[in-house]
Amino acid sequence: MKNLQYISIFLFFVIIAGCNKQSTDTIKIGQFASLTGSEATFGISSDNGLKLAVEEINSKGGVLGKQIELVTEDNRGQTNETQTVVQKLINRDKVVAIIGEVASSRSKAGAPICQQNKIPMISPASTNPEVTAIGDYIFRVCFIDPFQATVMSKFALNSMKVKKVALLIDQKNAYSTGLADNFRKVFTEMGGEIVGEQKYSAGDKDFKAQLTALKNSNPEAIFVPGYYTDMGLIAIQARELGITIPLFGGDGWESEKLTENPQSKTALEGSFFSTHVSIDNPDPKIQEFVAKYKAKYGKNPDTMALLAYDAGMILFDAIKQAGSTEGEAIKNKLATMKDFPGVSGMITINEDRNAVKPAVVMEIRDGKFVYKETIAP
Secondary structure, X not given: OHHHHHHHHHHHHHHHHHHHHHHOOEXXXXXXXXXXXXXXXXXXXXXXXXXXXXXXXXXXXXXXOEEEEEEEEEOOOOHHHHHHHHHHHHHOOOOOEEEOOOOHHHHHHHHHHHHHHOOOEEEOOOOOOHHHHOOOOEEEOOOOHHHHHHHHHHHHHHHOOOOEEEEEEEOOOHHHHHHHHHHHHHHHHOOOEEEEEEEEOOOOOOOHHHHHHHHHOOOOEEEOOOOHHXXXXXXXXXXXXXXXXXXXXXXXXXXXXXXXXHHHHHHOOOOEEEEOOOOXXXXXXXXXXXXXXXXXXXXXXXXXXXXXXXXXXHHHHHHHHHOOOOHHHHHHHHHOOOOEEEOOEEEEEOOOOOEEOOEEEEEEEOOEEEEEEEEOO
């Protein structure tokens, strides 16, 4: 009987040891993204891009001799849900680092939790400067709004010869208000004039009162730093009111759904927006990624996919360089990352944990996003 007890105890510890061994066979990376909700194309694209990065690194043997295990949570495009899923990733899934989010407001919701738990977080595309200011464990692989504002200011003044611009701002969106604030500052410092400002809330259906007020201020262009979800309807109503001047925007416009509606496609003709990279760039690295993405998902990637891929790859490189999955070690390597050869361009992380890299301006032509010019930092 006693021998049976010893055998039982022995088997128990063997099983436990086996379970523990299995749990350390992979390196868990978390992701929070808007896979559903009004801005789901952002989340789906970034998820697709990150999955490609994971597949690629695992096919080459993984990192530190282990496979990368991606654990993804859908925040449904909601700030409150973001806090819940980030807590889950850290406390339940025990991830060593987190990728997320595209939207600045949701990155700002998740970042304090990562910072408190000393879990490195990399945002693929949140451009609001306040995101990385939350703490030294928070990074991004994209440019920030002050630079994006400089890009569109230079483009308006130098390329389009536009000196009078009106603003239409999504008042509850951190991305929109932040980009508007920076554009206002940079554009006026460079000699431009803001002749009118109006506000709206995401999901509104009638923008005619605001657009009429802006029309009466006689601008030469209207800058709308919002998301693609509202931009189509704004453009349609602007044209219905006889507003024929160009519409300008930021990287929040970039989605295949922006010109999906035939009316939106027509209304947005000749409009311009800044973004991170053009998939028409002949750079072999970009074209190789486009081919892989298209082979797997049956369509071309957008910028969010490229940035999420880069976020994954720069994280894997930091873990490899650190020789550890400890949060502090990963954080320290990310903070000193220089000239990392990303698909979206060479990435150097500066002292504020932001990426220093160029931006491009795209023109909407026949419903397609056509490369216009590159503006360096």
